[in-house]
Amino acid sequence: MHEDQVDVTTETVATLIQEQFPQWSGMAIRLLPLTGxxxxxxxIGDDLxxxxxxxxxxxxEALAVLEREARASAELARVSRFPAPEPVALGEPGAGCPMPWSVQTWLPGTVASAADPSGSEAFAGDLAAFIAALRKAETLGRPFNGEGRGGVLATHDDWVAKCFEQSEGxxxxxxxxxxxxHFRELPRTxxxxxxxxxxxxxxxxxAGDRLGGVLDTGGFGPADPALDLVSAWHLLRPGPREVLRRSLACDDLEWERGKAWAFEQAMGLVWYYAETNPGLSGMGHRTLRRILESVECPT
Known part of the structure; x- marks a missing residue:
């Protein structure tokens, strides 16, 4: 998906495990279809x-990122009633792998990109409960770290401008x-x-029509309260979307900011992954359609 992508094979993984974690050697190793x-x-086997x-x-640098993600994942797992992967170990470079790597617990279930829960109000209620639990967790005085989404919308102007240029046609x-x-001017309160x-x-x-667990939790941290509302636009149709909004008691400004963060993310997905990951590109298209159906903006 990236011009500078590092590719690792199952043979490489087997060698790394044999050398660094021999207690897991002999377990079946399967490369999973990319969703991220x-x-x-x-x-690795049934549980990792x-x-x-x-x-x-x-x-x-890569090790520092993995260590930070492991701490964040462990912290999220302590505050959520919904299952999340927990860190198990950090591996070292070797056997054709140039960077450190991580091992986590395996969670059963089907990702929402394969099992569409968009019409389920029960799923929307679960999602709201998950977001509410995270919001109640202590920030411990930590501010937004300034990386990626979650700070000031207007700081993403250059990126969004590039997305517009790449999205012609x-x-x-x-x-x-x-x-x-309109979105970039929304104030933060x-x-x-x-x-x-x-x-x-x-x-x-x-799991069925309910939230079965949450993955990729290494980014858990302080951010704009509206950031996790991207889920309303990436994951839900109008009816369940309203369930989520009511459950979280979102006012108009917070709701619009969540829409804005989803817009910023979707704009990048459409063109960047048009050839290399059509599923992600299609998700961007769908999110933008949902947003455009909801906005009061001149056509």
């Missing part, structure tokens, strides 16, 4: 998964420019709260 953009994920960064970085760019001109940070279908597990 940051890591390749391998299932190993994650390998896709983008190259220095070993020390793919999207109704003039209309989307008008929508962003609420203090940071603890947030998952990336509630997209590939990071959510479905």
């Amino acid at each position: 953009t940051v890591n390749a994920v391998f299932r 998964s190993a994650r390998f960064p896709l983008r190259p970085a220095g070993a020390a 793919l999207l109704d760019v003039p209309r989307l420019r008008r929508v962003w001109s 609420g203090a940071d709260v603890m947030s998952h940070g990336d509630l997209i279908p590939g990071n959510v597990l479905v």
Whole structure:
């Protein structure tokens, strides 16, 4: 999916496990279909998964990221009643793998990109309960770390402008420019709260029509209270979306800011993954359609 992508094979993973974690050697190793953009994920036996960064970085830098993600994942697991992967071990570079890697517990279930829960009000209620539990967790005085989404909308102007340029012929760019001109001006009023940070279908597990668990929890941290509301647009149809809004008692401003963060994310997905990950690109298209159906903006 990336020009500089680091590819790891099952043979490499088997060698790394034999050398570094021999207690797991002999377990079946399966590369899982990619649902995210940051890591390749391998299932190890029945109870573990190993994650390998896709983008190259220095070993020390990559290790610092993995250690931070492990702490965040452990912290989220303590405050959520919904299952989340828990850190087990950190692996070292070797056997053709240039960067550190991580091992987590495996969660059963089907990702929402494969089992569409968008019409389930019960799922929407579960999702709201998950977000509410994170919001109640203590920030411990930590502010938003300034990385990615979750701070000031207008700081993403350059990225969104690039997305508009790359999306000519793919999207109704003039209309989307008008929508962003409204979103970027939305004021921030609420203090940071603890947030998952990336509630997209590939990071959510479905069991029946309920929330079965949440993945990719290493970004758990303080952010705009509206950030996790991206899930309303990535995951839900109008009826269940209203269930989520009522359950979280979102006012108009917070709701619009959540829509704005979903817009910023979706704009990048459409063009960047148009050829390399059509599923993610299609998700971006769907999210933008949902947003455009909801906004009061000149056509």
